[in-house]
Amino acid sequence: MTELLAKYAEATVPRYTSYPPATQFHDGVGAETYADWLAAIGDDATLSLYLHIPFCSQLCWYCGCHTTVPNDLTRVGRYVETLQAETARVADGLGGAPQVVHIHFGGGSPSMLAPDAFAAVMATLRAHFAVGGEAEIACELDPRNLTPDRIAALAAQGVGRVSLGVQDISAEVQALINRRQPLDLVRRCVDGLRAAGIAAVNLDLMYGLPGQTVEHVVRSAEAAAALGADRIAVFGYAHVPWFKRHQQAIDERRLPDMGARFEQMMAAEATLLAAGYIKIGLDHFAKAHDPMAVAKESGRLRRNFQGYTVDPATALLGLGASAIGALPQGYAQNEPHLGRYRDAVEAGRLPVVRGVALKPDDRVRRHIIETLMCQEALDLDQAEGASGERPDRDLETLAADGLIEIDGSRLTVTTKGQPYLRNIAACFDAYHSDGATRHSRAV
Ligand code: SF4
Numbered sequence: 525m526t527e528l529l530a531k532y533a534e535a536t537v538p539r540y541t542s543y544p545p546a547t548q549f550h551d552g553v554g555a556e557t558y559a560d561w562l563a564a565i566g567d568d569a570t571l572s573l574y575l576h577i578p579f580c581s582q583l584c585w586y587c588g589c590h591t592t593v594p595n596d597l598t599r600v601g602r603y604v605e606t607l608q609a610e611t612a613r614v615a616d617g618l619g620g621a622p623q624v625v626h627i628h629f630g631g632g633s634p635s636m637l638a639p640d641a642f643a644a645v646m647a648t649l650r651a652h653f654a655v656g657g658e659a660e661i662a663c664e665l666d667p668r669n670l671t672p673d674r675i676a677a678l679a680a681q682g683v684g685r686v687s688l689g690v691q692d693i694s695a696e697v698q699a700l701i702n703r704r705q706p707l708d709l710v711r712r713c714v715d716g717l718r719a720a721g722i723a724a725v726n727l728d729l730m731y732g733l734p735g736q737t738v739e740h741v742v743r744s745a746e747a748a749a750a751l752g753a754d755r756i757a758v759f760g761y762a763h764v765p766w767f768k769r770h771q772q773a774i775d776e777r778r779l780p781d782m783g784a785r786f787e788q789m790m791a792a793e794a795t796l797l798a799a800g801y802i803k804i805g806l807d808h809f810a811k812a813h814d815p816m817a818v819a820k821e822s823g824r825l826r827r828n829f830q831g832y833t834v835d836p837a838t839a840l841l842g843l844g845a846s847a848i849g850a851l852p853q854g855y856a857q858n859e860p861h862l863g864r865y866r867d868a869v870e871a872g873r874l875p876v877v878r879g880v881a882l883k884p885d886d887r888v889r890r891h892i893i894e895t896l897m898c899q900e901a902l903d904l905d906q907a908e909g910a911s912g913e914r915p916d917r918d919l920e921t922l923a924a925d926g927l928i929e930i931d932g933s934r935l936t937v938t939t940k941g942q943p944y945l946r947n948i949a950a951c952f953d954a955y956h957s958d959g960a961t962r963h964s965r966a967v
Pocket of ligand 1: 579580581582583584586587588589591631632633666689
């Protein structure tokens with residue numbers, strides 16, 4: 525195992541929440557291209573909307589998200605107005621009136637939105653898009669600012685699934701990551717959400733944090749299971765202080781080494797499997813009745829910028845600063861800078877500043893990589909590019925190391941290979957060597 529860790533776990537590989545990875549985005553895709561892409565979306569499409577709320581009440585030192593702590597809450601109010609204006613502009617640009625099947629509020633902390641602001645954003649979405657009663661509305665929440673009136677507002681607007689950031693329940697680890705959050709607070713939030721009728725609760729955990737041990741991870745996983753979470757995600761901390769400057773506040777001497785990270789990851793998995801959860805891909809666990817477990821079983825699991833998802837939409841539109849959309853023609857990202865994002869929207873422009881258009885070869889590889897990341901298996905005969913050749917490399921090495929098995933045209937990821945799913949997917953990534961150092965480590 526140590527040999528495998530040294531060989532694969534230290535490798536920097538994309539998380540494959542998109543293909544091509546975001547490192548391939550460029551400014552050749554801007555407002556004009558995006559306008560063309562939107563115009564090509566007709567009535568027959570189905571839409572998913574992602575709304576980015578880039579505000580938090582306090583900065584966690586491990587954070588890898590695009591967010592900021594506003595010194596004045598009027599900034600949040602002004603952002604909401606811009607978001608509403610962008611929503612109207614984007615909806616206007618669509619070629620038809622496709623049905624919205626999924627809405628996701630991410631961040632940052634969408635729970636920073638006051639109840640009336642959240643209601644106003646939802647009213648704008650309903651006014652400009654065809655949001656049916658069947659659409660799933662999901663929201664990421666920070667238990668520390670989830671007040672009872674905010675829970676009531678979520679329920680009133682039809683939010684049916686929420687994700688709460690927990691990370692680790694130990695006070696010692698919480699102090700080292702600047703996120704003090706007693707387990708009792710999380711419990712009160714979960715109880716309050718369920719009492720309000722929001723039954724589907726996801727909890728997010730992490731391993732690889734400063735001061736964290738296997739015992740911490742196991743206790744946190746047990747606590748998440750005891751709270752009855754429908755889904756639990758367990759993400760590895762990605763330490764990239766050159767990219768996320770606030771991570772410099774983390775004491776690197778307290779970070780677990782690669783061997784310890786691997787043990788923590790495996791301990792979380794063993795704990796959650798023992799508690800009856802089903803493993804989904806790289807880092808998710810779900811109860812057997814949860815739609816994600818059902819989607820995995822039936823081959824309908826998908827992967828997008830939020831990670832694993834059951835969202836069936838044919839186009840994902842990103843709204844808000846830094847938000848990324850995945851359209852049939854390619855990926856498009858909004859301006860991340862809050863001032864420039866607002867200026868673009870107030871000037872009546874679509875605020876897209878970068879992205880990538882999919883080439884035929886990208887589409888083949890995207891399908892292969894998403895299939896591998898979701899199903900952990902692949903029919904290699906389908907893995908042919910326009911050239912008629914299989915776009916893979918180094919599969920023999922992976923097979924020799926016991927990470928995959930190949931039987932005829934069928935590639936299957938072994939139990940030993942599951943932790944290295946990203947390394948296996950990288951064998952089909954034409955860009956991998958180009959941007960390798962800009963990604964996080966595999967484990
Ligand atoms: S609450 Fe979430 S988004 Fe906000 S700083 Fe902490 S980890 Fe980042």
